[in-house]
Amino acid sequence: AQKVTQAQTEISVVEKEDVTLDCVYETRDTTYYLFWYKQPPSGELVFLIRRNSFDEQNEISGRYSWNFQKSTSSFNFTITASQVVDSAVYFCALITYNNNDMRFGAGTRLTVKP
Amino acid sequence: DTEVTQTPKHLVMGMTNKKSLKCEQHMGHRAMYWYKQKAKKPPELMFVYSYEKLSINESVPSRFSPECPNSSLLNLHLHALQPEDSALYLCASSQVLGTGASNQPQHFGDGTRLSIL
Numbered sequence: 664a665q666k667v668t669q670a671q672t673e674i675s676v677v678e679k680e681d682v683t684l685d686c687v688y689e690t691r692d693t694t695y696y697l698f699w700y701k702q703p704p705s706g707e708l709v710f711l712i713r714r715n716s717f718d719e720q721n722e723i724s725g726r727y728s729w730n731f732q733k734s735t736s737s738f739n740f741t742i743t744a745s746q747v748v749d750s751a752v753y754f755c756a757l758i759t760y761n762n763n764d765m766r767f768g769a770g771t772r773l774t775v776k777p
Numbered sequence: 778d779t780e781v782t783q784t785p786k787h788l789v790m791g792m793t794n795k796k797s798l799k800c801e802q803h804m805g806h807r808a809m810y811w812y813k814q815k816a817k818k819p820p821e822l823m824f825v826y827s828y829e830k831l832s833i834n835e836s837v838p839s840r841f842s843p844e845c846p847n848s849s850l851l852n853l854h855l856h857a858l859q860p861e862d863s864a865l866y867l868c869a870s871s872q873v874l875g876t877g878a879s880n881q882p883q884h885f886g887d888g889t890r891l892s893i894l
Contacts (some may be wrong), residue, residue, distance in 0.1 A: 696880045698882065700885075705887060706865055706867075706887050706888040706890070707885055707886065707887045707888065708820070708867065708869075708883075708885035709885075710882040710883070710884065710885075713880070713881075713882050715880060754819055754820075758880070760880070763808065763810075763825045763827070763832065763833055764822050764825075764833060764835070765822065765883065767819035767820055768819060769818070769819055770817075770818075770819050
């Protein structure tokens with residue numbers, strides 16, 4: 664069985680603050696893939712990043728960075744210098760090699776205030 | 778604008794109606810998905826099609842009937858729905874490479890907001 668936990672239900676920050684969204688996952692499979700998606704109020708889920716279980720390198724894309732640590736089964740997402748446009752619900756998701764059933768965490772609602 | 782197009786964007790229907798949700802993608806993806814998302818909840822997988830064949834049906838009630846007429850289109854036929862079926866229905870697609878679709882990012886449409894009266 665696989666499970667994704669996003670313990671932070673809601674986070675509120677002021678613009679320009681840094682914010683980290685936590686994601687902890689569980690799976691018995693050795694090959695798996697982790698994703699982060701952003702869901703603005705419009706409803707569309709926007710793909711942000713994919714990381715496979717064999718690649719623990721951290722990644723930075725502009726103001727976004729991701730920290731993947733297999734030892735703690737975590738895949739955390741940091742937004743640096745947050746902006747109002749970052750306000751959305753962010754989902755962490757897990758899918759295993761032989762299964763097309765992607766499991767989402769409960770989501771973290773981020774509000775960035777001006 | 779997304780590369781996965783869903784119509785209609787909003788749908789209100791009675792419990793005795795029959796309607797269909799449509800999804801279209803032109804990215805050459807051979808895996809397509811239907812998800813159901815209730816308010817303040819994550820998306821839940823309903824169906825997966827791979828090469829136009831149903832590969833996953835997550836114990837969805839028969840009042841939801843998927844159809845994949847070709848590699849670009851995915852429909853969800855609705856009949857005799859219940860008020861608890863009111864939700865956002867999301868369609869997604871992804872590539873299918875040699876090792877399967879699971880490692881490929883899914884691209885989502887804007888969804889259809891369905892209300893059952």
